[in-house]
Amino acid sequence: GENVEQHPSTLSVQEGDSAVIKCTYSDSASNYFPWYKQELGKGPQLIIDIRSNVGEKKDQRIAVTLNKTAKHFSLHITETQPEDSAVYFCAPSWETSGSRLTFGEGTQLTVNP
Amino acid sequence: GAVVSQHPSRVICKSGTSVKIECRSLDFQATTMFWYRQFPKQSLMLMATSNEGSKATYEQGVEKDKFLINHASLTLSTLTVTSAHPEDSSFYICSARGPGEQFFGPGTRLTVL
DSSP states (O other), X not given: OOOEEEEOSEEEEETTOOEEEEEEEOOTTOOEEEEEEEOTTSOOEEEEEEETTOXXXXXXXXXXXXXXXXTEEEEEEOXXXXXXXXXXXXXXXXXXXXXSOOXXXXXXXXXXX | OOOEXXXXXXXXXXXXXXXXXXXXXXSSOOSEEEEEEEOTTSOOEEEEEEETTSXXXXXXXXXXXXXXXXXXXXXXXXXXXXXXXGGGXXXXXXXXXXXXXXXEOOOEEEEEO
């Protein structure tokens, strides 16, 4: 099965700074790489994803970069805001629609005002 | 985006009773739904894959006789926790495979006294 590692487990930044979270996976067949944001007491929400034929994708303040050779992908958040505070999970899988997501352990991001 | 609902959002029950949790895809049909369990400050762990019209596929270590899953229609899957015990207290989250991605429900907080 897929082994997924996420680093760091906690991240504290000042408002306006950038945050980067890295996800390392083991299954070279994985071709779908999503990032989810989970606020306290809620279900996870997809914030950005990338397919294996693309190296980078950006959506306003959020970007994801993929290195398939090294089997890792990273979430980049720029100009962080307090409302970005949440737990972020990566969940690589091998089908485009994410048929069997294996979640990383999560990263607690705290943005201090 | 597509919406997945769960009912109830929270439930408290006595030890030994059974609890049913519903997961509905509100604006799309889902042949496949997933059930996850999340303990405090931990990641989401896949319990089972629910396929409409057929038996669910359970992950290793998940008791199928304790966690009954029924996926009777393309918009509804139910999880029944039978003979619940305090160690079953957790946050249960469903997801449905929709257009292009998996959509997650808001979760159900189960507390077994």
